[in-house]
Amino acid sequence: MKLICSDMLPVGLENGQQSIIDCIHEQFEKADQVELAVGYISKASLIELNDMVERYSIQKICLNIGMYFIEGMPESSYRTALDINAEWNRKGIGEIRLVKSFKYHGKMYCFYKDDGIFSAIIGSANLGVIKLEASNRRQFETAVFIDSVAECSQAARLVHRLKQPICSENISEITGMTLIHEENTSLNNIENVEKIPMSEVSLYQEYLTEISFVLPLKVPKYAERHLDDGKHFTKSNLNVCYAAPRSARKARDWYETQLTVSKGITRAEGYPEKNKPFFVATDDGYWFKVHTTSDGNKQFSAVGNELIMGRWIKGRLATAGLVSPVNDTGGDTDRIGMITQEMLEAYGCNQLVLTKTTKKALDENGNELDVWLFSFESGDIDEEQ
Template sequence: MRLLYSNMLPLKLGDGQTAFIDYFMDAVREADEIDIAVGYVSKAALKELQGLVDTAVIKRICLTMGMYYHEGMPEGTYNVAAALNEDWTGRRIGEVRLVRAFKYHGKAYVFYKDGKPFSAVVGSHNLGAIKLEASNLRQYELSVVTEEPEELQEISAHVRDIMLPKCSANIADLRDVPLIREVNRALVDQEFVSKVTPEEVDAYKKRMTEVSFELPLKVPEDENDESMRGSNINVCYASGRKRVWWEIEMVVSKSIRDLPGYPLHQQPFMAVTDDGWKFQAWTCGQNNKNLYSKDDLKIMGRWIKGRLVAAGLVEPVNRVESDQDGKGVITHKMLNKYGRDTITLTKTDIVTKAEDGTELEVWMLSFLPESRHQQEAADEIS
C-alpha cells in the first residue's frame, strides 16, 4: 500500500510521491477492464473518462455514482452521464449506474488485466480529480493504492456488490432521479438583459392570464436529418451571411399568429423567463412571423441555446463554418433529452415601463421542462 496525493502548493509532490491523477492515467492505459464507485463526478471528468476509454483498449467499464439519487443531480452532469451510458451500452462495453439503496460516499477504483485486478485505489478522490477545474482546483485529496492480491480481491468484491441491483440501477432505468437545474450562464453580463430573482419570477407567474401560446421549436430530427438544418434556431448554419452560433430565428406559424391576443407587430414587450431573466422582445418580420429579442438577436438565442448548454446537451460553437459535423446543431433528439420542444409565451396582467418611459406589457417565456409539465397539470385540473 502507498499513498496517492493531490499536487498543490504548499504541499507540492515530494521525491518518490505520486499524484492520484498521474497514477490513474497510467492504470487506465494498462487496464482492459475498470470498475469505479464514487460519490460524485463532474461533467468535465465524465468527458475526460470517455476520451480515455476511447483511446485505451478497454473491453469493459462500469461507473457507479453514489450520492445523486438521494441528493439530486445537476442536470448537466446527469445528461452527460446518460449520454456516456448510452454510448457504452450501445457498444456493449459498460454502463453508468446510480446507487439508490442508500447514500454511497466511498471512492474506489479497480483496474483489471486479463480478468484479474492488478491495482485498486481507495480514498477521498472523487472522479472529478481526473480533470481539475475551478471548483476543485484547490481541493486537496488523499488516497491509497494497493497491488496486494488479497486486498485487491476484497476491494473488487465490494465494488461489484455496489454494482448489483440490490444497491444500484442503470441510469437509463431510473425515471425519478431529482435534477438540479443549472444557471444559464450564457446571459450573464449581457447588455439589455437583467437578472430576476426566483421570488420575482413566482410573482410574475401569479399574474399570468389565460392568453397563452405554445410555440414549437422547428429543428431537424437528428444529426442525419438535413431538413431545417439551417433555419429557425439553427439559422447560423444557413448559407449566406455569417452568423454567430447564438443567433437564432423564432418563426411562428400562421395558425398561432392569427389567434386572439397574439402580440402586435413590432410592439415591444417585456419578456420575463421562467429561469429568471428579463429582456425586451417583439414580433416582427413579414406577416409578423418572427419572435425576436428586440435589442440583440443573440439574446433569445442565448436564452434558448444557453438552457441546452447548461443542461450539458451541447457546447457553444465558436466558428460555425468549421463545424462540419454539425455538433452544434439543435435537434429534436436533443430536445427530447432535455424534456421540452416548445416555448410557452403567456401574457400577464402587468404593465411596466422601459427606461425611456414607454409602457410595456409583461409576458412570461417558459422553456424549463417542469414549466410544460406544470401547465399540462393545470390544464388537466381545469
C-alpha cells in the first residue's frame, strides 16, 4: 500500500511519490478490465474516461455513480453518460449504472487483468480527478494505492455488490430522477442581452394577453442531416449556418439562425409590425430587443446581433449536453453540430411561443416598447405552417 495525492503546491509531492492521476493512467495501461464506483462525475471526466477506455484498449468497463439518483443529476452530464453507456453497450464492453438505494459517496477504482484483480485505488477523488476543470483544479485529493490481492479483493467485492439490482440500475433504465437544468452561458457578456431574475419573468407571466403566436422550428431528422439538396438545412431555421458561406474565406458562425415565419402567422391580427422593435423576456431569464423584418415581415430576429437568437436556442441544447458548438461549420463534414428532430425531442421543446404582455419598457433612447414573453416549448408542429 502507498499514499498517493494531488500534485498541488504548496504541498506538492514528496520524492518518489506518485500523483493520483498518474497512478490511474499507469493502472489503466496494465489492465484489460476496470470497475469504478464514485460519488460524482463531470461531463468532461466522462468524455475523458471514454477516451481512456479506447486509448488503453479496455475490454470491460463499469462505472457506478452514487449520489445523483437522490440529489438530482446535471442534465449535460446525464445525457453524456447516456450516450457513452449506449456506446459501451453497442461495443459489448460495459455500462454506466446509478446507485438508487442510498447515497453512495465512496471512491473506488479497481483494475483487473485476465479476470483477476491486481490493484485498487481508494480515497477522496471523484471521477473529475482525471480531467481537472476550474471547479476542482485547486481541490486537493488523497488516496491509497493497493496491490495486495487480498485487500484488492475486498474492494472488488464491495464494488460488485453495488452493481447488484438491489442497489443500482443501468442509467438507460433509470426513471424518476430529477435532472438539474444548468444555466445557458452562451449569452453571458453578450452586448444587448441582459440577465433578469426569474421573479421578473414570473411577473410578466401575470400580465399575459391572448395575443400569442407559435413559431415552429424546422430541423431535419438525424438520418437526413447529410442531404444537401437545400431542403434539409439551408431552409432549416436552426441550421442555416451550414448553408453556403457569405465569404469564401470564412464559414458561417455555428450560432447563426434564421427564423422565417410563415404568412399564415405574419398576417394574423396582433403580430408585431415590421421594423418596430420590442423587448422579449425569455422563459429562462434573458432580456433583449427583437424585431420583424424582410419582405412579408417574415424574418424574426434580435436587434443588433444576428447570433443572439442562436445563442439562446442552441445554447440551451448545448448546455443540456445534446450538441457541442462547432468552431468551423465548413469543416464539419459529419454534421455533428447540426440540430435534429431527435435533439429537440430529447430536450422536450420543438417550438417558440411569443406572447404579448400588457407591460411596456423604455429602451436606451427613452422609447417606450412593448414587452413580450418568449418561451421555448413543446407542441404539435403544423407542417403546413
